[in-house]
Amino acid sequence: MPLIDTHCHLSHERFREDLDAVLARAHDAGVTRVVSIASHLDDAAELAGWTEAPPGSGRGGDASPEGRVPRIFATAGIHPHEVGHLPDGPDHDGEVRHVLDRLRALLDHPGVVAVGECGLDFHYDFAPRDTQFRWFDRQLLVAGESGLPVVVHCRAAEDEMIPRVREAGEAGIRGVLHCFPGHLGLLETALDAGWHVSFTGIVTFRSFDGIEAVQQVPAGRYFLETDGPYLAPIPHRGKRNEPAFVPLIRDRVAELRGTTPLEVEESTTAAAVRFFDLPAD
Numbered sequence: 418m419p420l421i422d423t424h425c426h427l428s429h430e431r432f433r434e435d436l437d438a439v440l441a442r443a444h445d446a447g448v449t450r451v452v453s454i455a456s457h458l459d460d461a462a463e464l465a466g467w468t469e470a471p472p473g474s475g476r477g478g479d480a481s482p483e484g485r486v487p488r489i490f491a492t493a494g495i496h497p498h499e500v501g502h503l504p505d506g507p508d509h510d511g512e513v514r515h516v517l518d519r520l521r522a523l524l525d526h527p528g529v530v531a532v533g534e535c536g537l538d539f540h541y542d543f544a545p546r547d548t549q550f551r552w553f554d555r556q557l558l559v560a561g562e563s564g565l566p567v568v569v570h571c572r573a574a575e576d577e578m579i580p581r582v583r584e585a586g587e588a589g590i591r592g593v594l595h596c597f598p599g600h601l602g603l604l605e606t607a608l609d610a611g612w613h614v615s616f617t618g619i620v621t622f623r624s625f626d627g628i629e630a631v632q633q634v635p636a637g638r639y640f641l642e643t644d645g646p647y648l649a650p651i652p653h654r655g656k657r658n659e660p661a662f663v664p665l666i667r668d669r670v671a672e673l674r675g676t677t678p679l680e681v682e683e684s685t686t687a688a689a690v691r692f693f694d695l696p697a698d
């Protein structure tokens with residue numbers, strides 16, 4: 418069964434030079450589908466276009482032969498790092514509505530399979546926390562209206578995330594906590610709410626302290642992701658991460674769970690296909 422990279426930022430500038438080669442390597446590594454994650458709405462618009470006509474022609478010198486590229490799907494949303502650039506506050510209702518209407522229009526694109534990534538990042542705090550809360554809550558509501566799942570970023574904000582996941586689950590909103598660091602209280606809330614988690618290359622780091630979460634999450638409730646270009650797994654740590662490295666994450670997850678790479682591959686691919694409602698390969 419093929420693998421899916423459920424979270425990669427293919428439009429990141431670090432892929433601009435050689436995206437053809439990156440996509441060909443992904444395909445050769447058995448990664449036949451990539452969910453490319455938007456960080457803001459211009460990003461989402463570009464990625465939506467890529468779901469129809471994959472970027473190509475000339476990047477990386479060695480153009481991908483027909484059929485040697487993974488199929489690309491996109492998300493549309495605004496990362497907590499970016500929400501400080503958006504209108505907010507009582508005097509800006511009209512502008513806020515305009516941004517949300519643009520988000521809704523992007524979600525109508527057939528290649529856009531989720532809202533996100535959105536969430537809370539209190540590690541970097543690039544935007545004021547009140548602004549982060551408001552833009553996260555707005556995007557959760559839009560996800561609820563649209564019926565699409567939501568891809569959620571949570572860093573150093575577990576206590577604030579828990580009640581939001583619980584409420585979203587009660588409202589029928591489905592989500593994934595991506596780059597899941599292993600907080601067991603948040604895992605329990607997510608599972609109760611019908612949510613999923615996904616694991617990146619940090620599972621291969623010696624410093625990774627979320628092993629219990631990797632072991633406890635039931636099959637069918639977690640996916641694999643690179644979060645490329647960030648967080649490259651061992652032995653590529655510190656270099657650019659790319660979808661071709663998903664097998665390294667699969668193998669480490671299998672090792673931690675005491676199962677086979679094939680079982681992890683089959684269960685994560687099936688779970689991601691269901692969650693994002695992806696068409697057959």
Ligand SMILES: [Zn+2]
Nearest residue numbers: 534570595596
């Ligand atoms: Zn993230």
Ligand SMILES: [Zn+2]
Nearest residue numbers: 424454534644
């Ligand atoms: Zn991301």
